[in-house]
Amino acid sequence: MTSLRVTTAGPLSTVQDLGRPGFAAVGVSRSGALDRGALALANRLIGNAEGAAGLEITVGGFSCVFDADVWIAVTGAWGRATAGGQPIDINQPVRLAAGTSLEIGMAEAGLRYYLAVGGGIEVPPVLGSRSTDLLSGTGPAVLKDGDALPLGHPHPEAMRPVDISPWGPPDLGPVTVPLYVGPRADWFTSASLETLFTTTWKLSPASNRVGARLDGIPLQRSAEALGRGELPSEGMVAGALQVPPSGLPTVLLADHPTTGGYPVIAVVASAALDRFAQLRPGQEVRFRHGR
Structure with missing residues (x-):
């Protein structure tokens, strides 16, 4: 199975999808991505379902490598991202060759990046969701250096870079x-x-x-x-x-x-x-x- 290996986890990186609604009666909140729109956008850009699990990367300082060719998209916060040492665009689908290192720098605007990978992150679901809930401890653990995450099967159609990226950086003002x-x-x-x-x-x-x-x-x-x-x-x-x-x-x-x-x-x-x-x-x- 194709996997993503975390080389540098950064201050706080977690697996998130759109959450696990319906369990408040047993003390489990919905959880899921804090910026739902950013996760959904990242997934749409590479042909995933909007609710596919991706990574929520707080502040930045994250890097990983893939063991197969993959499509990825980075959304949410705004900062420098590189693949194999070359800059890549935020809010764009990007094709990475197997073994390429993806590095996401410290956020210059906003606080949380979202990384979607073709096929989604396929860690085992808990109560119907792959989200990490920090309060209840439900779902996968907070990521650490060296973790390997399985990936699902990507969309069969090749993706093309979007002509225009109408999404700018998050507001820094009030x-x-x-x-x-x-x-x-x-x-x-x-x-x-x-x-x-x-x-x-x-x-x-x-x-x-x-x-x-x-x-x-x-x-x-x-x-x-x-x-x-x-x-x-x-x-x-x-x-x-x-x-x-x-x-x-x-x-x-x-x-x-x-x-x-x-x-x-x-x-x-x-x-x-x-x-x-x-x-x-x-x-x-x-x-x-x-x-």
């Missing part, structure tokens, strides 16, 4: 995200609700695949909410904006816990969650009312 108030907005003061939409938040370096922590003006609970005590744990979804006692909100991402006791002041629109995959520490985030 990112504006639609937000829907509730379900626990009544736990907070009206001033805090206004603050949520008027403050420019910054992504905390403590963010990860579980949640995007935001630094800014702490949100205050109302006097009535303070008298209620703690909120019983309830179901959580990706995009929930939880507010812990510090008042600094966290946007739950793909590897989020399935329950939580911190009040959810609002929820990020699902279609906008991919933006958080490419935010860099310290990058600014603004919220607008969803429509």
Whole structure:
């Protein structure tokens, strides 16, 4: 079987597909690629199904080699990528000969690259998905130097380079995200609700695949909410904006816990969650009312 051998795994590289929905009742979140659009694009470029498993490479500093000729595509973050020492384009299908080393440098814009390979990564699925869930430990282990990953059978038709690559680098400036108030907005003061939409938040370096922590003006609970005590744990979804006692909100991402006791002041629109995959520490985030 054709395989990909990791020579340098970088800070955090994992196998990801589009996740394992339907298991929240047993404590397993959907997981999957944080930037679903970038993974789907990489797969489309080389003829895979959009949900085929690829690699999510955080920050960069990754290299690998293939034991057969393969088609690959790199999407998501923006930086220098080389094959056999020669530069290759981001967001383009690329044909690599067997034994060619692929190197993905440190991201200059965005934070997470996605590497798709013809046929997809064929590690054994767990609960119907090949995704690595860092919180529950479900799925394949985080990649390390020397790992060999099996590849599936590629699309039989030869791929051709696209004439135009209309996808540019991720934003480095402020990112504006639609937000829907509730379900626990009544736990907070009206001033805090206004603050949520008027403050420019910054992504905390403590963010990860579980949640995007935001630094800014702490949100205050109302006097009535303070008298209620703690909120019983309830179901959580990706995009929930939880507010812990510090008042600094966290946007739950793909590897989020399935329950939580911190009040959810609002929820990020699902279609906008991919933006958080490419935010860099310290990058600014603004919220607008969803429509």
